[in-house]
Every structure is written in structure tokens, then in C-alpha cells.
Amino acid sequence: xxxxxxxxxxxxxxxxxxxxxxxxxxxxxxxxxxxxxxxxxxxxxxxxxxxxxxxxxxxxxxxxxxxxxxxxxxxxxxxxxxxxxxxxxxxxxxxxxxxxxxxxxxxxxxxxxxxxxxxxxxxxxxxxxxxxxxxxxxxxxxxxxxxxxxxxxxxxxxxxxxxxxxxxxxxxxxxxxxxxxxxxxxxxxxxxxxxxxxxxxxxxxxxxxxxxxxxxxxxxxxxxxxxxxxxxxxxxxxxxxxxxxxxxxxxxxxxxxxxxxxxxxxxxxxxxxxxxxxxxxxxxxxxxxxxxxxxxxxxxxxxxxxxxxxxxxxxxxxxxxxxxxxxxxxxxxxxxxxxxxxxxxxxxxxxxxxxxxxxxxxxxxxxxxxxxxxxxxxxxxxxxxxxxxxxxxxxxxxxxxxxxxxxxxxxxxx
Ligand SMILES: Cc1cc2nc3c(=O)[nH]c(=O)nc-3n(C[C@H](O)[C@H](O)[C@H](O)COP(=O)(O)OP(=O)(O)OC[C@H]3O[C@@H](n4cnc5c(N)ncnc54)[C@H](O)[C@@H]3O)c2cc1C
Numbered sequence: 389x390x391x392x393x394x395x396x397x398x399x400x401x402x403x404x405x406x407x408x409x410x411x412x413x414x415x416x417x418x419x420x421x422x423x424x425x426x427x428x429x430x431x432x433x434x435x436x437x438x439x440x441x442x443x444x445x446x447x448x449x450x451x452x453x454x455x456x457x458x459x460x461x462x463x464x465x466x467x468x469x470x471x472x473x474x475x476x477x478x479x480x481x482x483x484x485x486x487x488x489x490x491x492x493x494x495x496x497x498x499x500x501x502x503x504x505x506x507x508x509x510x511x512x513x514x515x516x517x518x519x520x521x522x523x524x525x526x527x528x529x530x531x532x533x534x535x536x537x538x539x540x541x542x543x544x545x546x547x548x549x550x551x552x553x554x555x556x557x558x559x560x561x562x563x564x565x566x567x568x569x570x571x572x573x574x575x576x577x578x579x580x581x582x583x584x585x586x587x588x589x590x591x592x593x594x595x596x597x598x599x600x601x602x603x604x605x606x607x608x609x610x611x612x613x614x615x616x617x618x619x620x621x622x623x624x625x626x627x628x629x630x631x632x633x634x635x636x637x638x639x640x641x642x643x644x645x646x647x648x649x650x651x652x653x654x655x656x657x658x659x660x661x662x663x664x665x666x667x668x669x670x671x672x673x674x675x676x677x678x679x680x681x682x683x684x685x686x687x688x689x690x691x692x693x694x695x696x697x698x699x700x701x702x703x704x705x706x707x708x709x710x711x712x713x714x715x716x717x718x719x720x721x722x723x724x725x726x727x728x729x730x731x732x733x734x735x736x737x738x739x740x741x742x743x744x745x746x747x748x749x750x751x752x753x754x755x756x757x758x759x760x761x762x763x764x765x766x767x768x769x770x771x772x773x774x775x776x777x778x779x780x781x782x783x784x785x786x787x788x789x790x791x792x793x794x795x796x797x798x799x800x801x802x
Contacts (some may be wrong), residue, residue, distance in 0.1 A: 389426040389549055389762065390755045391415050391604035393770035394777075396552045399559035401778040408782060410562040414596060415553075416589065418572035418608075422546045425606055425762065428687065428722025430629055430651055430669045432644050433467070434487045434540030435460030435764045437517050438500075438507035440730075447729070448795045450510050456731075457512055458791040460764035464541065467548070467767055474555060480547040481656055485642030486516075487540030490525070490533045490705070496648055497534055504536070515539070529640065531705050533647075542644045542653045545763065552767075568593065576601055576612055576752065586751045600777050603737065603754040604770070606762070607685065607725035613754070615739050622725040622733070622757040626681035628694045629669040630716035631655070632702065639664045639709045649673065650701055665717070666710075671697030687721045695719060730759035734769045735776065735798035746799075753777060754798065769796065 395413050402411050417423070436457055444453035471477045491497035501519075508514055516539040520528070525535045557565045568591075575590035585597035603609055607624040610617035634640060637657060644653030650670025657664060671694040672680045681691065698719075702710040727733065737752040739745035753776060755769040772792055779786040794800050 389422075389545065389552075389766040390606065390770045391417070391602065392422075392549045392553045392556070393767045394602050394604060394755070394774045395556040395565055396559075397771045397774035398778060399556040399563045399565065401774065402563040403560035405782070408562070410564070411781075412564045413566075414598070415565070415567045416571045416573050416591060416596065417567065417569045420569050421553075421567065422549045424608075425627075425722045425724050426549055426766075427546045428629070428720055429545055429627070429763065430653065430667055431481075431542045431545055431763075432487070432540070432646070432651055432653065433464060433482075433543050433545075433763050434538065434644065435464045437514060437538040438504040438512060441503040441507040441510070441512075445506060445510070448793070452793050452795050453507075454510060454512065455791060455793040457507065459768045459793060459796075462789075462791040463764045463766075463768040468541075470555070471548075471551065474551060476551045480551060481544040482541060483543070483642055483644075483653075483656060484539075484541045485644060485653070487538050488520075488525070488529060488535050488643050488645045489538065490531065490535045490645060490647045492533055492647055492649070500536060529643070529645075530709055533705075537643070540644055573612060599751050600781070601752045602773055602777070603752065603756060606756045606758065607723040609725065609733075609754060609756045613737060613739070615741060616733075616757075619728055620740075622727055623682055624685045625672075625724045625726045625760070626684040626687065626691070626721050627669055627724055627760065628671060628681075628691055628698065628721045629667060629719070630695070630698045631665055631667050631718045632699075632710065632714055632716045633663040633665055634702075634706075634709050635663065635711055636709070637661055637664055639706070640666060647705075650698070652702065666702065668698055668702060671695075671701065673697075682726070685723055687723050690719055690721060724760040724762075725757045726759045727757040729795075730761070731793065731796050732757040732759070732762075732765065732769055733798050733801065734772055734792075734796045738798040738801070740801070751780075768792070 444456045518537045520535045522534050526532045571591045571593050573589045579585050579588045586599045589596040609622045616622050640654045652668035655665040703712045734755045737749040753773045755773045776786040
């Protein structure tokens with residue numbers, strides 16, 4: 389999503405700059421289009437209403453905590469606007485059913501309530517946020533836990549990425565875009581002397597010369613930027629998802645759900661009689677000796693321990709709505725990129741161990757490390773780096789928009 393979003397924003401920048409130059413962009417994807425986390429996540433597309441507000445405020449100050457919320461609101465409203473203008477809202481299975489956050493313990497409820505109150509006090513308008521008692525949740529959703537309902541959506545991420553790619557490709561005659569799948573970049577090195585371009589990218593299918601590189605490689609960023617390996621960088625972390633059918637049609641309605649241990653939402657029904665298909669992810673705390681499946685990069689296998697937790701989860705949360713012992717229709721894993729503060733690295737490539745790195749890596753940028761929460765952030769982070777690149781190319785200066793958390797920027801992390 390980051391790479392394609394950046395292509396979209398570069399295309400828009402070229403298209404809207406009538407006097408500007410032409411640009412060629414190439415998306416190099418190691419495997420298939422959208423085969424990383426974007427193609428494997430649950431599809432929640434919900435901006436935080438108040439989440440993590442107190443910890444963000446305590447660590448970075450109120451303005452940054454507000455930006456941390458604003459970037460997600462911005463992403464979701466912009467993407468929706470684009471989909472609407474392109475007539476693609478239904479195409480991507482966009483369901484604005486809201487998100488129900490269930491609290492299984494009193495502590496979870498209290499913490500959420502405090503974040504909500506702190507965010508409201510700082511000025512966040514809580515339109516559409518509704519706190520629900522156990523009885524209300526039981527009546528509406530068939531599970532007996534207190535909850536809060538916030539505005540939210542789900543969609544099919546691969547379809548969204550395809551729409552953005554196609555829009556980028558058709559944006560302007562002066563913007564050319566190519567996609568090369570099965571083309572892993574194995575090395576980024578300075579171009580040979582005399583080359584018109586700064587960087588040479590090595591791939592098994594040949595070299596690419598370019599002046600700007602965006603590392604939109606999320607969990608795998610450390611492969612080309614080795615200092616990002618380890619806890620101060622981006623830690624690959626495996627998530628697992630199943631799809632399973634409820635006992636009845638429309639068993640869960642249209643909302644998406646999250647709890648401390650999982651996230652799930654119903655896929656849109658194809659007929660009025662089919663049992664509702666529900667997509668569920670989470671259960672990572674189950675990995676024996678591998679808390680949260682940290683430092684795991686293999687998304688070709690399933691973790692049976694996590695699978696067991698996922699199979700038992702919905703029948704336990706919704707008594708009578710899911711049959712126990714039902715095998716999932718599908719099950720898969722995907723790799724997320726976690727950072728120590730759960731916020732991404734966005735901006736020019738900076739090696740914290742090398743004071744000259746801004747000069748040394750000039751032209752290289754990164755937007756990665758969304759920590760399992762990229763859907764409402766990738767598009768905007770990609771916009772920030774795309775605009776930095778465009779400003780640099782055209783002799784302009786990038787200024788952070790009001791929705792951009794400054795502490796995400798690589799240049800402020802050092
Ligand atoms: C199971 C699961 C559930 C999730 N649930 C949610 C959720 O509910 N809500 C939410 O907001 N987020 C969720 N996420 C996280 C979300 O999917 C990611 O934050 C987001 O998709 C990141 O997008 P990206 O484009 O940066 O990374 P990716 O989609 O991972 O794309 C990076 C791409 O780079 C390619 N690549 C890497 N290295 C190279 C190289 N050297 N050369 C060429 N290509 C390379 C990879 O193959 C990959 O396709 C989940 C993720 C997973 C795996």
C-alpha cells in the first residue's frame with residue numbers, strides 16, 4: 389500500500405504541476421502485486437478516535453498526540469473521497485459499518501475511557517462515538533461485554549491498492565509508471581561514475597538506475613537498510629487470519645470488531661441466506677516462547693497454536709452464533725513491521741550511527757514500520773515522502789502538513 393500510494397501521490401504532483409517536468413516511476417515488488425502485509429491483513433480501515441492518546445501525549449506532547457489521531461482521520465477521509473470520485477466504493481467492498489471495541493476486562497475499559505477523556509479534553513470531536521453497556525452490546529451484537537462504537541470501515545485492501553495503482557498510471561501523460569513483480573531489490577548502491585542517476589538497484593532481472601529510492605518495504609526494510617534490524621528498527625512480526633462462517637446469515641451485522649486479543653469483521657453477504665463469512669485475526673499471544681510471533685518472517689506457514697486460539701475465539705465470544713469445532717474456510721499469515729514506539733519511520737533515510745547519513749543516502753527515503761496498524765496511515769505517510777521527493781526534485785521545500793506527526797519523521801528520530 390505504501391509503494392502504490394507513493395506512486396499515486398507522485399502522479400498527482402506531476403499532473404497538477406502543469407509547468408513541471410516528466411517523471412518515470414517503477415514499482416519493484418519482490419513477489420506478487422500486494423503480496424505483503426497489505427494483501428494479507430484483515431481489511432479494517434478505521435481511524436483511531438482516541439486510541440493511545442495518553443501515551444502519545446505523555447511522550448510527545450499534546451500537539452503530536454492530536455496529529456497521531458489526525459493522520460488517520462485524514463487517510464480514511466482522503467481515500468474515501470478518491471474512491472467516491474473514481475466510482476470505486478463498492479468495487480473495494482467498502483463497508484462503513486463502524487468499529488465495536490469490546491472490553492473483556494474492567495482494566496481495558498478503564499484505560500480506553502481515560503484515553504477517550506484525554507482526547508476529548510484536548511479538543512478531539514467525538515462525533516459518532518457511543519459507549520455501550522454490556523446489556524446494549526448483548527442486545528445489538530449478541531455478546532455480553534461493554535464496548536465503545538466508533539466510526540469505522542472495512543474493505544478489501546488488494547482491491548484498494550489496485551484502484552490507486554490504476555489511478556496513478558492514468559494520471560498524466562508526463563508520468564510513467566511501471567510495475568515489476570518477482571523483482572526483489574538485493575542491493576542499493578551508488579551509480580557508477582558518469583551515470584546521470586544517483587543510485588543503482590540490483591535485481592535478479594537486471595539493474596535499475598534512478599535518482600530517488602523509496603523503501604516501501606515495511607517488515608523487510610532491514611534487508612537493504614541493515615541498521616533497521618533489531619528492536620530499535622523494524623521487527624518482523626507474523627500475524628495469522630482465518631475466515632469462518634457464523635451459524636446464521638447476518639449474525640454479526642455490518643460492524644467490524646476489535647478486542648485486546650483479536651479483530652474480526654463480517655464480509656459482505658452475497659445472498660440473503662448464506663451463513664455470514666467472518667474474517668478473524670489475532671491470537672498472537674499464543675505462540676509458545678515467541679511472544680507475539682516476533683522476529684518471524686515466514687508467511688508461507690501457519691502457527692497451529694495461534695490457529696487453535698483463533699478457532700476457539702468466536703464461539704466463546706458469541707455463544708450460539710458460531711458452531712464449535714468448525715474448521716476455517718481459509719487461513720493464512722502475513723508479516724507486519726513493528727517499531728519500538730509502534731510508529732513508522734517516514735522521511736529521508738537516516739542511519740542513527742552515521743552522522744553523515746543524510747548526505748550519504750541522499751535521494752533515499754523510507755515509509756515503513758506501521759506496527760500492525762498501517763491501513764489508516766500508509767496512504768498519508770506515502771503522501772509525505774512522495775511530496776518530499778517531489779519538492780527535492782523541483783527545488784522546492786517540503787513543509788509538514790498539519791496532520792503529520794513530526795515524531796514519525798526520520799529526521800526528528802535521530
Ligand atoms: C495478518 C495481518 C493483519 C493486519 N491487520 C491490520 C489491521 O487490522 N489494521 C491495520 O491498520 N493494519 C493491519 N495490518 C498491517 C497492515 O497490513 C500494514 O501496516 C500495511 O499493509 C503496510 O503496508 P506496506 O505497503 O507498508 O507494507 P507491505 O504491504 O508489507 O508491502 C511491502 C512490500 O515490499 C516488498 N518488498 C520487501 N522487500 C523488498 C525488496 N527488497 N525488493 C522488492 N520488494 C520488496 C514485499 O514483498 C511487500 O509486498 C495487518 C497486517 C497483517 C500481516
